[in-house]
Amino acid sequence: MLRPLSGTRRPRSRAFLGIVAAVLATNAFYLPIPVAHASFVGTGVGGFLGFEVGGRPAGMGGAQTGGASGIMSQYWNPASVSTLDQPQVGAMHATWLGDLKYEWFGYGQPLGSKLGVGSISVAYFHLPSIDGVDEFNNPTGKFRVYDVAVTAGLARPIARGIALGINAKMIRQNLATVSATGAAIDLGGTAQVAGATVGAAVQNLGPKLSFDNSSYPLPRQVRFGVSRDVYRGRVLLAADYNIPSDYYHDFRVGTEIHPQANVALRAGYRRELGTPGDPANGLSFGLGINFRQLSVDYAMTPSDAFDDVHRLSFGYSFGSGPSEKKPEPRKPEERPVPPAPSSPPVIVQAKPEPTAPKTVKAPAEAPKPSATAIPTPSAPSPEELAARPSSPAPLAYAVVLPGFQTKEGAQGEMKALELLGFQTKHAQISRDPKRGGWMITFARLNSKGNADTMAASLQRMSFRASVELVEQ
Numbered sequence: 001m002l003r004p005l006s007g008t009r010r011p012r013s014r015a016f017l018g019i020v021a022a023v024l025a026t027n028a029f030y031l032p033i034p035v036a037h038a039s040f041v042g043t044g045v046g047g048f049l050g051f052e053v054g055g056r057p058a059g060m061g062g063a064q065t066g067g068a069s070g071i072m073s074q075y076w077n078p079a080s081v082s083t084l085d086q087p088q089v090g091a092m093h094a095t096w097l098g099d100l101k102y103e104w105f106g107y108g109q110p111l112g113s114k115l116g117v118g119s120i121s122v123a124y125f126h127l128p129s130i131d132g133v134d135e136f137n138n139p140t141g142k143f144r145v146y147d148v149a150v151t152a153g154l155a156r157p158i159a160r161g162i163a164l165g166i167n168a169k170m171i172r173q174n175l176a177t178v179s180a181t182g183a184a185i186d187l188g189g190t191a192q193v194a195g196a197t198v199g200a201a202v203q204n205l206g207p208k209l210s211f212d213n214s215s216y217p218l219p220r221q222v223r224f225g226v227s228r229d230v231y232r233g234r235v236l237l238a239a240d241y242n243i244p245s246d247y248y249h250d251f252r253v254g255t256e257i258h259p260q261a262n263v264a265l266r267a268g269y270r271r272e273l274g275t276p277g278d279p280a281n282g283l284s285f286g287l288g289i290n291f292r293q294l295s296v297d298y299a300m301t302p303s304d305a306f307d308d309v310h311r312l313s314f315g316y317s318f319g320s321g322p323s324e325k326k327p328e329p330r331k332p333e334e335r336p337v338p339p340a341p342s343s344p345p346v347i348v349q350a351k352p353e354p355t356a357p358k359t360v361k362a363p364a365e366a367p368k369p370s371a372t373a374i375p376t377p378s379a380p381s382p383e384e385l386a387a388r389p390s391s392p393a394p395l396a397y398a399v400v401l402p403g404f405q406t407k408e409g410a411q412g413e414m415k416a417l418e419l420l421g422f423q424t425k426h427a428q429i430s431r432d433p434k435r436g437g438w439m440i441t442f443a444r445l446n447s448k449g450n451a452d453t454m455a456a457s458l459q460r461m462s463f464r465a466s467v468e469l470v471e472q
Helices: 014-027 055-059 078-083 382-387 407-419 448-460
Strands: 088-096 100-110 117-126 130-133 139-143 145-159 162-175 178-193 196-205 209-211 214-216 221-230 235-244 250-260 263-272 282-291 294-301 309-317 395-404 428-431 438-445 466-471
Touching: 055 250, 055 263, 055 282, 055 294, 055 309, 078 117, 078 145, 078 162, 078 178, 078 196, 145 178, 162 209, 178 209, 395 407, 395 448, 407 428, 407 438, 438 448, 448 466
Parallel strands: none
Antiparallel strands: 088 100, 088 309, 100 117, 117 145, 130 139, 145 162, 162 178, 178 196, 196 221, 209 214, 221 235, 235 250, 250 263, 263 282, 282 294, 294 309, 395 438, 395 466, 428 438
16 A cells, blocks of 8 residues: 655544545555555555546557547547547546546647647546544544646647647645645657557656645656557557556557447456556456447446446537448439540441352242342431430549649658558549649548548548548
8 A cells, every 4th residue: 555644743533544544545546556565656646647537548458648539638648639620528437446436527629730739627536525523533524535637738740640749737635634736747749650650658747746744746657659540440459558656567458449330349458567466457348339429438447456447438529520421322323424426426337248149049929129228327416415414423432632732742742641551552643623732532432431431540640631522
């Protein structure tokens, strides 16, 4: 367990014992710590800052430094928030160890290409009110124990496939008669390398918190992670290596599988590297469902030593959600009319070759063959072809990258796509008839769902990709 805070006064009442219990509850159990290693850990405060946010991340074992997305990625890697292309709100509720509860609420807002994406969140870890009594068992009133962190962040791409982010947070811990207020920052970055996302983050950099004239360091943490989409974006693989200042290093792996576009199944595994029997070792599981702009995620982390941890989180995007499907137009059954020729075709009738007379005499009643030439059907004129109703051409969904002033700029973008592992064999560079300039038609697909998935993969790597309806 955590060591008692040094410099505190000797307990004089049961109320103080309740405070000590609350301190242990709000610090010792964020990361399960064996008693045998009490001399190694427990020298810091602010343990609630290590409570992990989001049902999706928890279901993947916390392997999120390179694969986090949405507003809740603010906790895991400040740079990952740069992938938001529309306003989004998120909330989480978690129950843990009986009456301990954790609430989180966040909001992200794109601020333009120059500023990037701004975000703000509030984390609240709390217990119900505790009845205090003195040494004679007389009631002394109720007291509260809670922790609060308010975080503001900014993230933006700085180069093709590279993004940076920063969080600034205000921390408040209230332990009945004593409290502390402090500040800290988080730094993070992501980069696209050969089709994978690599991330790194440093969390809780700041001065010590002071309780009753004694100061204690914040629990700093360094994270490294990588993630990659496979099977056309239907499977996400992720791995993390974490270095906390107050506990053992740990390794995490996780996966997310989409059996359908609106459903996600998740699993993860965490391994503490300092001890083989650590209670934090083990599996985690999760489920996610999208309802247009609304996403609901649940995760359960089993534990043999403590209560199972349950997380339920919500996200809402103010725009068309990634799973929103528009009805695809029905393809016409008739084939398109071929273009009219520049001049009517000339039909030449071959003359029959002379043959020898037959020896068998024709019947007398048989009529003589007519010498009149067989009439040749005339070809329709261009005016007649234009007057005929034409069938609509088949439609397709094109994934395009517009907005290039020169053809050389579009060619440079193609090179960047190739370096990041994208196949550009079928990509084409052409004039943009709608917006002017040049554009890249990356792919033409029959399914809007597949086109949206491909465009989302490009957008996660900071490419300006969109889906347009075009003729095949």
